[in-house]
Amino acid sequence: MAIQKRKSVKDIKTHAGIVNKRFLPHEAYMRITTLEMERxxxxxxxxxxxxxxxxxxxxxxxxxxxxxxxxxRIKATTESFPVNTKASIKTDDIARDNRGQLLRY
Incomplete structure (x- = not known):
């Protein structure tokens, strides 16, 4: 008497790979439903x-x-009280060199 091979999950016969790709209405309705939900x-x-x-x-x-x-408001304020911008910076505070003007604080 020969020793029989033990069967496992790999030996179970299914129809999953046998079904050909044909049009199934319930799958189409499910796809329509998901499309509407996404919309x-x-x-x-x-x-x-x-x-x-x-x-x-x-x-x-x-x-x-x-x-x-x-x-x-700034415009109205400056028109009524003009600011002398030239007098606000003293010429003594400006040092000149080749790089341009430098302000000393």
Missing amino acids: VHRIREMESARQRIKTVTDRIKEIDIEKNILLD
Whole structure:
């Protein structure tokens, strides 16, 4: 009597590799479902991005308005009280050499 070889998981017969690639409606419906879910996700993502862009744009407008207000106040102040910029730096504090002007503090 010959010794029989022990069977293992490798010896189990399955149909996994036998099925040919044919059109299966349930797989198509599952793919359609996943595509629709991804579409909804992308739409929400796009709306969120639009909202972020709107928020940033609004803030940029606020910054421009505040900047213009401050510039107008500076202009009004300098017109009423002119500043002599030449007198603010003493000529003794400026040392000249080949590299240009150096300020000593």
